[in-house]
Amino acid sequence: MKVLLPASEVAPLIKFGGLGDVIGSLPKALEKIGVDVDVVVPYYPTVDPKGSKIYKNMDLHIPFGEKNNIVEVHKTKLPDSNVDVLLFKNAEYFTRGGKSAFENNVDETEMFSFFDRCVVEYVKARFNTYDLIHCNDWHTGLITHILADELDKERPATLFTIHNLMYQGVGGLNLVRELGFTPGSHPLIDWDIADGDLNMLQQGITSSDYISTVSKTYAKEMLTPEFGGDLCEVLQAREGRITGILNGINYGDFPRDFDETDWLNTKNDAKNKLYIELNLNNSDVPIPLFSFIGRLDGFQKGLDILYESIPHILDSGGHFVLLGTGEERWQNKLNEMSENKRFKGKLSINIIFDVDLAVKIYKSSDFLVVPSRYEPCGLIQMIAMHYGTVPVVHGVGGLKDSVRDGQTGIIFEEYTSDSLKKGIDRAFEVYSGHARFEMVQNALKEDFSWDRSAQEYKNLYKKVIELRNK
């Protein structure tokens, strides 16, 4: 089985967020079970080859914007694997990429419409030998349409994976012209642009042979107005063709030198060091340490209910550490809170991106609070468990699918600070009783490696290819 995996990023070559981690890990796990996967991404100037060789493989001629554009296809391998990564180079379209793309003369939707066209031209240049194209997020939302135009009934099957429904890639009608879609040839596009813009995520959802997202619970939640928002009806129309596969974590990125037998000493040592580094008051009496690590996205990450609950943690005798960057409003609010004399020595707010500090916090904490309003999958709760830190999570999406309430973590059901505070109260009870030891040991034994998810993807690929061939 031969699969092409187009995406906007692939770690470690280029990483803007969690999507990069997924695209960098899944193909390696698939390779181990006999799936031949190539990854394809734009060749941004910021690509860091991490010591791997990158060499030019071929040129493609891409019709886009009523002109012929030359794209150089470069090739490298994912580190420690035989997985090919193809990098599309073009000075006009793939200049900055990611968060800085808007500073460019080409906006992100135009850049990725062009990318989608390049992917299809590459499939043609490889004599249409891929069985399936596994598209990811809005950046790849037009690929099925372009494949249909170019290869008609001969086109490979397509799977479209939604990693985050809130980013949709909404562009102008110029995209339709630049891609050369003939009016009337794609009813799904005509229907979408009737309101004056083109939604690339919606196109991916409506046109692909099958859709997946990154947890089983989120696959159901997306169909409701609360989680699916404007796209909920579009998703409902495809209900029989949606599934969820939980992401894994790459344990190689998170080395651990302890297990269920000796975790307590390691955690206490790590905590003592962290308390010195972050200027927190230490004491001979055990104090539960709660933490939060993540993007300061007020809407998704539950910062409002977390903010209201931090004083509750501190007044109940706990300590709290936060590590995150993001919305300025939240950075300021949290910094102001840390200046409150009442919380001195008990609260540490760190507005930085620091992977080493993140690992120290995972290792030292007793509880990691994950109050996200919605969470398609979430990795931090999995990393926390790997370090023997009990997650306290809102029971949604991938949080619900990866945490076992009362066994490996604590789940609170309602998205309110009262409900979160009840979860925190349960954490205090766990900490002072015997349940703590059982829960930490259970958490340490959990396995979220990619192997299980890769097998599920392989089965899904087979199913989608069969459906396509019917």
Ligand code: ADP
């Ligand atoms: P999302 O992909 O929505 O940002 P995830 O939970 O899936 O959230 O993944 C977040 C990843 O980013 C985790 O590996 C986490 O440790 C890391 N991370 C988030 N914020 C920071 C930070 N400020 N410093 C270091 N690592 C961070």
